[in-house]
Amino acid sequence: MDVFRKLCAGTRKPAACAVAGTASQPSEPAVQHIPGRPENAIAGSTRRKRKRTKTAAYIPDPVTSFDQLQSTYNLQPRLLANIYKAGFDSPTPIQMQAIPVMIDRREIMAQAPTGSGKTAAFVIPILHHLREPRNLGFRALILAPTRELAKQILQVCRQLSEGIGFRCRYIEKATTAANKFGPKSKQNFDLLVTTPNRLVFLLKHDPPLINLSRVEWLVVDESDKLFESGFMGFRDQLAVIYNACSSNNICRALFSATFAHDVEEWCKLTLDNVVQVTVGARNAAAHLVKQELLFVGNESGKRLALRDLIRKGIEPPVLIFVQSKDRAKELFSEFIYDGINVDVIHADRTQLQRDNTVRSFVEGKIWVLICTELMGRGIDFKGINLVINYDFPTTAVSYIHRIGRTGRAGRTGRAVTFFTEDDVTHPQNYKEKTLLFVYSIANIMREAGCDVPPYMLKLKKPTR
Numbered sequence: 001m002d003v004f005r006k007l008c009a010g011t012r013k014p015a016a017c018a019v020a021g022t023a024s025q026p027s028e029p030a031v032q033h034i035p036g037r038p039e040n041a042i043a044g045s046t047r048r049k050r051k052r053t054k055t056a057a058y059i060p061d062p063v064t065s066f067d068q069l070q071s072t073y074n075l076q077p078r079l080l081a082n083i084y085k086a087g088f089d090s091p092t093p094i095q096m097q098a099i100p101v102m103i104d105r106r107e108i109m110a111q112a113p114t115g116s117g118k119t120a121a122f123v124i125p126i127l128h129h130l131r132e133p134r135n136l137g138f139r140a141l142i143l144a145p146t147r148e149l150a151k152q153i154l155q156v157c158r159q160l161s162e163g164i165g166f167r168c169r170y171i172e173k174a175t176t177a178a179n180k181f182g183p184k185s186k187q188n189f190d191l192l193v194t195t196p197n198r199l200v201f202l203l204k205h206d207p208p209l210i211n212l213s214r215v216e217w218l219v220v221d222e223s224d225k226l227f228e229s230g231f232m233g234f235r236d237q238l239a240v241i242y243n244a245c246s247s248n249n250i251c252r253a254l255f256s257a258t259f260a261h262d263v264e265e266w267c268k269l270t271l272d273n274v275v276q277v278t279v280g281a282r283n284a285a286a287h288l289v290k291q292e293l294l295f296v297g298n299e300s301g302k303r304l305a306l307r308d309l310i311r312k313g314i315e316p317p318v319l320i321f322v323q324s325k326d327r328a329k330e331l332f333s334e335f336i337y338d339g340i341n342v343d344v345i346h347a348d349r350t351q352l353q354r355d356n357t358v359r360s361f362v363e364g365k366i367w368v369l370i371c372t373e374l375m376g377r378g379i380d381f382k383g384i385n386l387v388i389n390y391d392f393p394t395t396a397v398s399y400i401h402r403i404g405r406t407g408r409a410g411r412t413g414r415a416v417t418f419f420t421e422d423d424v425t426h427p428q429n430y431k432e433k434t435l436l437f438v439y440s441i442a443n444i445m446r447e448a449g450c451d452v453p454p455y456m457l458k459l460k461k462p463t464r
């Protein structure tokens, strides 16, 4: 059975029946769409005109300040204090919209640009609902596609819950996790942040080594990534986790900077009266990133162009994306040879090496970090000034996430994408795909008001 169907078949909400059956008609109205703009999140009139009764059409009004969360929803003073202590003076557009929706226990599918504060947008309402530590086992579960991102989210959970006493956990090793979080443990933990694979390992054990039946909130961050199927996809794992969260009171929230039709489809059919929040245009690059495309001719042209950029003066920290582990290793050797303060991160490095590299980069000991797609999503390095796409991204979605490592939290950033003759010619076989990506990326840039070589916009859009 297709896992997408498995995911839907596992639901306990009535709307899901439509998937397993034939009609596929979502219950009425399944999705509320709230258009929002990054610069002015309050979609205003449409929302305010809605009845204030709790019907299917009811959507809680957005908030314009964090104080309003206390006056309207009785947010804990300590949680509010932690929000301000984190330096969050006022909510970002996605926070204005998503926090009241989740506090109202509405299921949500949210899309907002990279670096726009989605993490706090789901962590704040979850902490509000958990209220206080209890020894009931995990009551909230947050899934992320990479360990680095899961740890980063964990940090935010701990930072915002400081002084409240929540036990926020991460699955370091599946073997020790069984003892710590298994059925025989004291169940003295509240919130789990993890990648799907380790959790699935525990769940698939007979009997399961972790119990998710008390989970009230399941958050899927980078939802379009976690819904990907196939060898590298997480969809199978998501289905297992989804079915293990068996509480009748469960609410689900899906967040990403990019939109995927299958996620939307699943939300409409499966979630209970889901609210869909979209801040800004769908699948658009963060507007604070100045994007440049640089034609470098061929492979050796990339090295020359990179040296040229460095010679002209780059302001660290800088992230360089390449397409594979081998490419990362290769470029790293060259940089080291050139005496540049650089390190590399890819899936072949041990977790300890990866953690140390991230720490050194954050502390400013490393100026240039070469990485693969592993670091493309969600990672929030403060103050990245420049992202270089040394290898052309393989999808427009990947491009949006990669360049979104800069231009975050109100700061401006710059992204330079190298492309070669090979990337724009030979529209045969797999090259046809590349051509499509060049075309889509050129359009993303054009929509963001950046300079694009005119011929790129004239590239014939290949058929898929």
Ligand SMILES: Nc1ncnc2c1ncn2[C@@H]1O[C@H](COP(=O)(O)OP(=O)(O)OP(=O)(O)O)[C@@H](O)[C@H]1O
Pocket: 087, 088, 089, 090, 091, 092, 095, 112, 113, 114, 115, 116, 117, 118, 119, 120, 256, 257, 377, 378, 379, 380, 404, 405, 408, 409
């Ligand atoms: N209300 C706020 N005021 C100021 N800064 C904020 C606020 N909320 C979040 N931030 C900061 O914005 C940065 C980006 O937040 P976050 O990592 O949650 O973005 P994101 O939308 O999840 O991005 P991505 O799509 O790349 O994962 C973080 O450094 C965070 O501390």
